[in-house]
Amino acid sequence: MSKKIELIGAVGGDSPYQIADIEPLLASENKALAHGQVFTGRVCTQIYTNETDLVKIRQEIKLDAYSAQRWAVQMLAKEQGYQIHHPHKTWFVQTDTEQSVALIGSICPHLRPLHTLIKVANPTEPLDYCLRHLERLFDLYFRVASEMNIRLDEGLSNFALTANDQLYYVDDDIYAWDRFVTCGQMLGIYFRALPWLRGKIAVNLGHILHDLMIKHFNDPQYLMVLAEQLRNIYLTAPEAQAALSDFIHTLKPKTIHFPAVTLTEQTAPTSPANKNNKENNGRYFALLADIHANLPALDTVLNFLAEQQVEEGIVLGDVVGYGPHPAACVSRLQNSPFIILKGNHDHALATGHFKKGFSSSAAWVLEWSMTRVDDAQKQWLNDLPSVWHGEGWMGVHGAPIDPTFFNAYVYEMTYHDNLNWLAEKKVTHCFHGHSHQPGAYLRSKRKEYRYIEPLLSLADFEHGLICPGSVGQPRNRQPGAQFAIYDRQEQVIRYYCLPYAVEPLIEEMADQRFPDTLIKLLLGQL
Incomplete structure (x- = not known):
């Protein structure tokens, strides 16, 4: 056989996979990718799956065997440092004696993508359970932002759950932290796409993000930063705009203890320091x-x-x-x-x-x-x-x-x-x-x-x-x-x-x- 697979390693250390686990998947028909469906992604990505495992091939990366092996080793090292992917995720390289370009891929357990649990029109789970999914997402998102100064892709399809609801990041791409700019934009998309994100649910999500931001950043200034990003978002549906306004309002004062002094968080929409100071033109x-x-x-x-x-x-x-x-x-x-x-x-x-x-x-x-x-x-x-x-x-x-x-x-x-x-x-x-x-x-x-x-x-x-x-x-x-x-x-x-x-x-x-x-x-x- 002209094709050969080399296992590079797993995020968690020892990989549970063998080459024999990968070969049948690669021989099967790849899954169609479409926005909003179970499998989403770029057209250059190929997905192969069975009931338990999923293989992703990065077709856009065209390298010779040596360079592909180095690329996969470096990617594995990064993901081992991040510890945000499933520990069984295993990188591999497939070479072909008849081809000059090697294939780079990964295999991991077949997880439940978050966007399939929080559907646009009718969530498959109770609303409070959907809210807990979002809480897990933002807990992970803010943790890596504060600790590693990186940004995860906020799209719901980039996060997935195990059978016992452990959440992992399933995308390969990591970005530089942009101080809540993209976070604010994606929250706007959430409010557009999730009709159930209204009323008390929107307010509760606001309180959740408020507490998570203080937990991970320990600086109420960032509440104002996020609120300011959200004010630039316009939603055509009046009920969605009202829900977003309610969400912004939750970024409001509470007591926080800094090393130097106990302060009250600044109010996001306005500031009491300037309550009597107005522009009179x-x-x-x-x-x-x-x-x-x-x-x-x-x-x-x-x-x-x-x-x-x-x-x-x-x-x-x-x-x-x-x-x-x-x-x-x-x-x-x-x-x-x-x-x-x-x-x-x-x-x-x-x-x-x-x-x-x-x-x-x-x-x-x-x-x-x-x-x-x-x-x-x-x-x-x-x-x-x-x-x-x-x-x-x-x-x-x-x-x-x-x-x-x-x-x-x-x-x-x-x-x-x-x-x-x-x-x-x-x-x-x-x-x-x-x-x-x-x-x-x-x-x-x-x-x-x-x-x-x-x-x-x-x-x-x-x-x-x-x-x-x-x-x-x-x-x-x-x-x-x-x-x-x-x-x-x-x-x-x-x-x-x-x-x-x-x-x-x-x-x-x-x-x-x-x-x-x-x-x-x-x-x-x-």
């Missing part, structure tokens, strides 16, 4: 960002705005971090009429999550600040929203394309994609901080421009990403308190950089042994 609108615990700079800007009778505005995140006055700056802005957004430093100080993702200088200041901001102020920081939607505009700390809204940057390598995002979402302008660089990226009839002039007219541009600079820590070698004022009537933005008493601030930071790089930034030396 007056002529002048102040744009502030990145205060960074610099009280003299903040007071200089607030006094100037009061003198100019500018009573509306937005603070685009990072009230704290880098500077020596976190509590005082929080206190000032708690009494401000402005909209206040959450930045990555605000989130880190509120939750105590700053061991990763921050420079050594930033982490040092956050650690220093922990005992200088009380629990109520940490709660206020935690309650801040990370995005604000106005009429035709939005505000974030970081970048609009980022699901968290406060981690990614708008800069030369990312502005194009962010402008595309604004166009897709039909948002004219996005005000942002995080970069500490005053200026704007603007688009007009598919042409894009970078502006850093002190006076900017938005009238001729379709979309814009506007940063007012940093009040408390500029990074363009121009010392001072930077901010901007938007004249809505004239569609003009004026940039400001006001001097303030920086020497006492530097002396205070030196006395507290702040990192030298932070002092040099205030002096425009970096």
Whole structure:
């Protein structure tokens, strides 16, 4: 015989399969694949099955025998690390002396695909049992996302149950974790495709996902991230849209214990931190960002705005971090009429999550600040929203394309994609901080421009990403308190950089042994 099968190994270690188990299946007729049927998948995938086992052949992978064996060994090693597939799943390679291309496949027990148990029109199981299936799915899904930073394909056909209801992932493909973007899209598909996902069932699913997200991520910020993704989903059926709204509403406050302080989770749809701060559509609108615990700079800007009778505005995140006055700056802005957004430093100080993702200088200041901001102020920081939607505009700390809204940057390598995002979402302008660089990226009839002039007219541009600079820590070698004022009537933005008493601030930071790089930034030396 010209064909030969080599067993590579099983996910759980020792394989229960022999070559004699595979050969009869490959000699049988392969199953037809169709959307919504028992066997789904790409046309390049071949499925062979009997009552107990299933063989999958990856026809799209065309490699010689040596390369195919290496590919299968590497795939097995990955799946042994993931531990999300059935432990009996066994990879193999079939070679043929008459063919230059080897076949790569796997064999595993024949499981019950989840989409066949949770049918579109009439579930085969009681609704509470269907809900438990989804709970198992998302428990696995969130676990691997939080522990391994990977995303499973959320389609119901990619998950299957054993006879005793043990759930496994049955797809071969794994993706990079995208911070709930695809998760939100797939939940929208669930609400479209599952007519029974309504009323109390939808609410119960919301509570389940709420608790699973806290269990695996230990960060209520992600509840807001998922809620924001879901708000972008439109369902044509009114009852489906109502169920989705009920589901979003379940992402709401409960008590959670962080290492640093006990906080209440932020409300997903709105934030109590901004309950009295509204956009009144007056002529002048102040744009502030990145205060960074610099009280003299903040007071200089607030006094100037009061003198100019500018009573509306937005603070685009990072009230704290880098500077020596976190509590005082929080206190000032708690009494401000402005909209206040959450930045990555605000989130880190509120939750105590700053061991990763921050420079050594930033982490040092956050650690220093922990005992200088009380629990109520940490709660206020935690309650801040990370995005604000106005009429035709939005505000974030970081970048609009980022699901968290406060981690990614708008800069030369990312502005194009962010402008595309604004166009897709039909948002004219996005005000942002995080970069500490005053200026704007603007688009007009598919042409894009970078502006850093002190006076900017938005009238001729379709979309814009506007940063007012940093009040408390500029990074363009121009010392001072930077901010901007938007004249809505004239569609003009004026940039400001006001001097303030920086020497006492530097002396205070030196006395507290702040990192030298932070002092040099205030002096425009970096």
